[in-house]
Amino acid sequence: MKPAPFQLLTAPDLPAALPLLSDAAAETKPVAGSQSLGPMLNLRLARPARLLDVSRLPELRRVEEDADAITYGAALTHAEFEDGTLPDATPGWLPAIARRIAYRAVRNRGTIGGSLAHADPAADWVNTLIALGASVRLAGGTAPRDMALNDFITGPLATALAPGEVITAIRIPRRTPAARWSYWKFCRKQGEFAKASAAILADPARGDYRVLAGALDRAPVLLPDARALIDGQADASQVVTAALPDLSPARLTLQITATRRALASLTEGTPA
Numbered sequence: 001m002k003p004a005p006f007q008l009l010t011a012p013d014l015p016a017a018l019p020l021l022s023d024a025a026a027e028t029k030p031v032a033g034s035q036s037l038g039p040m041l042n043l044r045l046a047r048p049a050r051l052l053d054v055s056r057l058p059e060l061r062r063v064e065e066d067a068d069a070i071t072y073g074a075a076l077t078h079a080e081f082e083d084g085t086l087p088d089a090t091p092g093w094l095p096a097i098a099r100r101i102a103y104r105a106v107r108n109r110g111t112i113g114g115s116l117a118h119a120d121p122a123a124d125w126v127n128t129l130i131a132l133g134a135s136v137r138l139a140g141g142t143a144p145r146d147m148a149l150n151d152f153i154t155g156p157l158a159t160a161l162a163p164g165e166v167i168t169a170i171r172i173p174r175r176t177p178a179a180r181w182s183y184w185k186f187c188r189k190q191g192e193f194a195k196a197s198a199a200i201l202a203d204p205a206r207g208d209y210r211v212l213a214g215a216l217d218r219a220p221v222l223l224p225d226a227r228a229l230i231d232g233q234a235d236a237s238q239v240v241t242a243a244l245p246d247l248s249p250a251r252l253t254l255q256i257t258a259t260r261r262a263l264a265s266l267t268e269g270t271p272a
Contacts, residue, residue, distance in 0.1 A: 074113020
């Protein structure tokens with residue numbers, strides 16, 4: 001199918017782009033790599049009157065480092081993370097996450113900010129960055145604001161973005177050398193959407209322990225008793241079953257298995 005007619009806009013920088021996004025007279029959606037929005041346009045599930053290309057806005061292509069975190073511009077591509085051309089806030093995890101996203105052709109154009117704005121429940125960045133404690137920086141409202149990614153993703157394909165707002169950056173806390181990470185997802189074949197996924201963070205120096213259930217028909221869920229799960233003091237089957245009572249038996253089995261495999265990989269020191 002072909003998309004409904006739309007007007008394509010460009011802007012030289014973020015200050016020039018924000019008034020275009022906030023223009024209430026015309027629905028304007030930001031677009032960068034178009035790997036998520038593009039199919040929705042072609043299927044006419046989305047029919048914005050205007051698209052604003054934000055892929056080259058200098059503010060969305062920056063990388064800023066401080067002692068506690070690295071802030072990545074929202075228009076950086078999956079491939080740039082995969083290729084290691086960007087500084088890594090983790091002990092080498094970000095390239096591994098990016099490498100699992102769909103296919104290289106998608107990774108060449110798709111952006112980290114676009115993936116989070118689309119909020120697909122099966123998306124690798126959505127699930128693993130929540131587990132890593134990331135936050136997003138938003139502009140376009142009355143004032144720029146930061147929001148924990150876990151609060152930003154409100155449901156499947158739903159976020160806390162207000163009308164006229166755009167993700168400008170993603171802040172990822174630096175992880176210590178002793179931190180461990182693991183991620184497991186079930187896909188029928190490489191590049192397909194995950195049927196179930198689990199992401200785990202154990203960073204004892206920072207006291208951060210997270211076990212996430214992803215690829216659900218809702219926003220990702222941070223499981224309770226994360227420290228006990230990681231230390232082997234809690235049973236994954238019981239915790240997942242209690243946290244996700246609405247899953248079908250088959251889907252529940254898949255989620256429990258994904259969680260167990262991610263926990264096993266974490267214990268073995270071989271990120272899944």
